[in-house]
Amino acid sequence: MNFIWAFLILISFVFGALNGKLDDVVNSILSGAESSITIAINICGVMVFWLGIMKIAEKSGIAEKISKVLRPFAKVLFKDASNNENAISNIAMNFSANALGLSNAATPMGIKAMEELQKINKDKSSASDSMCMLLAMNTAGFQLIPATVIAVLASVGFNNPTQIIVPTLLVTSFAFVTAIITAKIMQKFFPPQSETEVQ
Amino acid sequence: MVVLRQIIDIISLLALPAIILSILLYAIYKKIPVYETFVEGAKEGIDVTLKIIPYLTAIIVAVAMFRASGALDTISYLFTNIFDKFNIPSDILPLAIIRSLSGSAALGVFSDIAQNNPVDSYVVKLGAIMLGSSETTFYVLAVYFGSVGIKKYRYALLTGIIADIAGIIGAVIIANVFFL
Incomplete structure (x- = not known):
């Protein structure tokens, strides 16, 4: 991430200068910083609401019930977290919300799941296998209906935009399965986390 | 395909209300103080x-x-x-x-x-x-x-x-x- 971030910024200055767009690049720093706060504020409201609802789910014991049903699946994908009901129920809801295209709702669920996974993480500064699996599921972005894309197609007068649903579903499933298998294989090849002191 | 899309549209529409309602109703049934609990979690x-x-x-x-x-x-x-x-x-x-x-x-x-x-x-x-x-x-x-x-x-x-x-x-x- 250090490399990619620095690379993006350096390459932007180089190409900006070559293309004579250096002023655009400088302006984009200001507008980008501004829009990041706008996005954070948008997330904040949903985040506050969702964590409130999840606290209720946790206290009433419904989170535990949901996770019990899902435990067989969780054991395969999230070995070290399969006993943590808050993690498993949030992972399940995060996946469902993503699949339904409710990405604003999915982010707080995913972050809540990350917090639960961090509680049982051996090394608090590095990603556990379960975290990597959750990220693999999220970065692959499995979605049943690409609603935004259909909206764009409809706006340019595309004939029958729903014809892209099935091909997109095939591709998104393929990418999703690839992500999970890759994460599973990588678990074996990457050096395991080292134990650190529990703070 | 259009039918499939309609079905998924309906599920998308009902998913969040259904989740929130079931969490809320179950908590009320279990006699949890829902408002205080909500605020406690929301602070985070x-x-x-x-x-x-x-x-x-x-x-x-x-x-x-x-x-x-x-x-x-x-x-x-x-x-x-x-x-x-x-x-x-x-x-x-x-x-x-x-x-x-x-x-x-x-x-x-x-x-x-x-x-x-x-x-x-x-x-x-x-x-x-x-x-x-x-x-x-x-x-x-x-x-x-x-x-x-x-x-x-x-x-x-x-x-x-x-x-x-x-x-x-x-x-x-x-x-x-x-x-x-």
Whole structure:
């Protein structure tokens, strides 16, 4: 991430200068910083609401019930977290919300799941296998209906935009399965986390 | 297909209300003080948002700079020949790169493609599949890991990139099968 971030910024200055767009690049720093706060504020409201609802789910014991049903699946994908009901129920809801295209709702669920996974993480500064699996599921972005894309197609007068649903579903499933298998294989090849002191 | 879409639309509409209602009703049945419990949990939401802001700003500014620099067009131009060999329209390359970086930027690039090409053309369909099957890998990594202070991503980034490449290749193959 250090490399990619620095690379993006350096390459932007180089190409900006070559293309004579250096002023655009400088302006984009200001507008980008501004829009990041706008996005954070948008997330904040949903985040506050969702964590409130999840606290209720946790206290009433419904989170535990949901996770019990899902435990067989969780054991395969999230070995070290399969006993943590808050993690498993949030992972399940995060996946469902993503699949339904409710990405604003999915982010707080995913972050809540990350917090639960961090509680049982051996090394608090590095990603556990379960975290990597959750990220693999999220970065692959499995979605049943690409609603935004259909909206764009409809706006340019595309004939029958729903014809892209099935091909997109095939591709998104393929990418999703690839992500999970890759994460599973990588678990074996990457050096395991080292134990650190529990703070 | 239209029926499938309608069914999923209805599920999407009802999913959140159903989840929230069942959590609430079950808690009331269990005699949990729902209002106090909600407020207690909701307080944490502000902390979490504050924690992710630096990560959010870092990634969004870098991507905004990258877009503004015109680097995408230059890189795409360099790859035109290779892409022609595989029957991939070169218009699609900026989309293939940007979709891992920023969702709104990818949507912008795709809207351009859709407006500047004939309706129902192959490149529009390929772009639609590519965009519809993607998620912004770097944004997700930055926000999720940032929220809990993870510094070493281990293989998460590599897995995300491999899945992205699989998605791009998959989109090209499927678009060839369905639409060429």
